[in-house]
Amino acid sequence: MYQAGYLKHFTEEVFLAIGCPEQEARLAAQVLVSADLRGVDSHGIARLAGYVRLYDHGRLNPNPEIKVVYETPSTAVVDGDRGLGLVVAPKAMEIAMEKAEKVGSGWVSVRNSNHFGIAGYHAMLALEKDMIGWTMTNAAPLVTPTFSLEKLLGTNPVAVAVPALEEPPFVADFASTAVAYGKFEILQRKGLPAPLGWAQDAEGNATTDSNAVKSGGGLLPLGSDREHGSHKGYGLGAIVDIFSGVLSGANFGPWVPPFATAGFMNAQEGVGLGTGHFLGAMRIDGFRPAEEFKKDMDKWIRAFRGAKAVDGQKVLIPGDPEREAEADRLANGIALLEPVVLSLGELAKRFNIPFENNL
């Protein structure tokens, strides 16, 4: 077990070692380890070695000049200068919130970035300002749209954070696919098949092969097949791609560069700059008094949480599972898998940073 503070400190040291300025290394560590705290292990410190590989491949600028390249009072394009998405995204969100402060809402499309950690983190930055936060990002193509044999979209998540009064906030944070790719990696390690509806094989057939995506198949959009609405999941993923990639001048569709994960390292010819994100903030009192709105959000949340549920289950509010994971992991620490601990050990050795193997 590891304490979050320990992992954050280690992560910060690694980012410092590749040349990030102190404040940005701290911010990046904060964002990355928030994923481990919130139970989204696939997006946390497990990816630290991947960011270092990005740096090794010359695709990550540790000391970027992040700048607004164009703006109106409520919109902007930010160029991340190949910086860590973990740093570029919260800075872009700050810009969106400053615009919202002035004119009611702010919308920032980002180019020339890379993986930004968990989408929900950035959306939640809006909460303490009584704003609604929106985040999207595109990602390397793993998803076959309805009827396609080619992988054309990433798992392209959407996160929306909405404050309540007495209740904890509503925080939806989900990929536009049936499942995250990480679920296949777990099954692969265990040698288990996948449920039908998660992936297709190289011929476009339904498959239970948990290696299908690596063998010419693809992840399926949310909805799984045409009869169950996969064209809607495809539409949602497409919207995310257009807002993040086309609107900013980043790469889009099949051209989004891969994150530095083994097996997906073969970069293609680009049509824009790096990976794209889209971040937005709306001031609640740009619509109605924040107190009234938040009282109604409490009512919304209580109606849903209190609804009659199927035996042994309850109706969850988006954000409940992550908040419960965070409470547990703050109290009891974070368990890391052996390959993750080994990858951190290698980073520790390479950069001469102390690291305890607590397996």
Add this chain to the structure above:
Amino acid sequence: MYQAGYLKHFTEEVFLAIGCPEQEARLAAQVLVSADLRGVDSHGIARLAGYVRLYDHGRLNPNPEIKVVYETPSTAVVDGDRGLGLVVAPKAMEIAMEKAEKVGSGWVSVRNSNHFGIAGYHAMLALEKDMIGWTMTNAAPLVTPTFSLEKLLGTNPVAVAVPALEEPPFVADFASTAVAYGKFEILQRKGLPAPLGWAQDAEGNATTDSNAVKSGGGLLPLGSDREHGSHKGYGLGAIVDIFSGVLSGANFGPWVPPFATAGFMNAQEGVGLGTGHFLGAMRIDGFRPAEEFKKDMDKWIRAFRGAKAVDGQKVLIPGDPEREAEADRLANGIALLEPVVLSLGELAKRFNIPFENNL
């Protein structure tokens, strides 16, 4: 077969007969019949008698004072004064586009409205101004969120329209459920079962009963079940509900009033005013030059449309099926089902408007 112009004229006459001003009756007819043209029969003239029933029940104000009740440079709440959603929504979209013209984007949450026809129509209003259009609306509860036995959300659709240069625009318009309720009505008429994954029964079990929603069951969110991501479809429907209902001060969740469809007429105690919508417009050149963006959209569309597909199929761009339906129906006319023609005949008789039975 009916020509669109004939149906529009008839619809306009009916709206005039219940007291709508001329310009609004024409606009409402235009919006309603655009659904029939685009192949979304469930949202077109088949619902005309339903709007009249709303009027008969005192829930529709034919001559509303639609007004902005609060605003900032980029946001507003519009009160629809119980007017036709078919009129309130395009007026709210005009306000969003005026704001976008001035400050880059405009976002309008609407209360005190009712059914607004097809979401895509309003989003597409942004296209000719080189803007991206967004539309959402909440609706009466038919959907059981993941693990819920209670119906808490409507089919809550999202539409996003994005212009391209030489290619036709990208127009995604989809409910946040596995299927629209209309698909069940078709099966009910034919006495056929439904595929698993569309609805649950009163105990929350998967069912093929096409009458399940009327017998204590519910429509399933996009994703169908927890294993296939129904919590994501639920999250999307919830976002639509919060933006449309809670942000505007309309009804939300289980309190959204029913459209005047037989079988769903039992209204509940309200928590706000009428039905809610959310409409947004973003000026493309608030991000990057519109010409550059639209060239990249052409590239996006061509990459997807040209992708290798499973045998006998092709990869569609959101909006393709509706555009093809429109071309066909403009050329060959619109076929109406017998019950629809009969309902129009009754309206014709009641209001003394000529109507040909072309069955």
